[in-house]
Amino acid sequence: MSVSTSARNSSIQLFDSGSTMRNNKLRAVIASLLFTRMGAATLPHDATICSPPSQLLQLPRSCPPPVDDAAASKTGDWLPWTNPPYCVKPLNKPRSDPPYCVFSSDHYRGGHGLSIITTPKLAARIVDSLDDGIVPPHVRDHPSSFLAGGDAPAPSFEVRDLPGRGKGAVATRKIRQWEVAMVAYPAFISQMDIWEALGADQIRAVLRQAIQQLPGEQQEIIFSLDHSTGGALVQDILNTNIFGIELDGVMHMGLYPETSRLNHACRPNAIWRYSKDNLAMEVVAFRDIEPGEEITHSYTPLGLTQTERQDVLKEWGFTCQCPLCSSSRRAIQQSDRRRNRIRTIRARLESADDGGGGGSLTGDEEVDGLAAELLRLVAEEGLEPQLVVAYMEVWNFEKAREYARMCEEAWVRYGGVEHDNVEGVRLLWRDLREMFTASNSAGQDFQCFKDDQHTMYIDSAGRNCKSVSYCLLRRHLRIQLLDPSQPGALAGDVG
Structure with a gap:
């Protein structure tokens, strides 16, 4: 069963005394920024751009026209889908709103199959994601990938019956830290709001159509998945096993049957990362997993107390x-x-950036002490991948540059090279260089950021640079600190 509720190469000096944190601990803390809630993407998103140009011919990008049941019936052509779209007008939305349609492809990912419930316009925008040719080789050829050839080595895990836990994925060899243990593709995707937008009969109809249009083997796999919430079988299976994913800026739910065999642990040994470009899900070990050990991930945001976890x-x-x-x-x-x-430490560090008052920090020494305590507590609780840390309020240029380098590596590791925020950190690098050049050439205070509460300054010597890295991250990545007490705060939050 799998549920999603909703997602550094060297050490860095943290203390004026010259002591240095160990690489692995600091990398883990920095990497946890992945699991903050992110706002708008760093780069402007042009919704009309659908098909990437050929790298050889450099043809202009183009979008296929939206296809619904009416358009398909007139032309008899509903490519790239293998079935004519099945559409309904949302009962609980204005009549002017577009229909919700079932789009299916039984040749997706080498016969894995996929059904999507979404609007015709959005379906037209994501057709490139269906192309097997865009799947990166390390994903396509992974032993657990549906696209892997017959000569691929055996996967690093097998699904077994586990006493009292149903089925689970168990490592058959040692899986190294940061190794991709599993690759999975969606069999079913639906816009997240169908439960509210459609009437009960409409929901049953589109779900039935979506599942029936999948290859027979995929249907059998789906119906064998755990279900625990009660009600109609298909809806129960979905509610028990879906992940929250994003398609073209719109939240959807995705069913990845292979990853549905990953059971929950409050101190898991794996995370998952999702590619918006090719829809693949990668399960990544964030510590070594020994042979015979079950591969687990967390169904809840990490950091909750026991009572909070059980409630979720x-x-x-x-x-x-x-x-x-x-x-x-x-x-x-x-x-x-x-x-x-x-x-408490996170709130304390955040208050230093928010303008002081009774909760403001007194200087580098206090922040360094809190950062050290935070690192220790995170390590003791095994929460490195998913707790947000904000201890960078008092860094000078050298620390900000080192932080940017480690943050970029962390985003790639936890979010993948395609993640929007990888580009955001690269913009952070650019701004740090510009700020350093400007402050040195001007020989005077240089304004880096201004909001409604206060202005932040840096001088040519790097003094008075409180919150430099934080203000840049806020500007480019729109970071909002994640409240771990809120269920659903993580979107699939590299579960």
């Missing part, structure tokens, strides 16, 4: 019995105290 998980009809939740009462209380302290 009961929505899917089970009580967590992972090693953390099965610990002694004292161990659980100690874990909860550490997690609450992590929240």
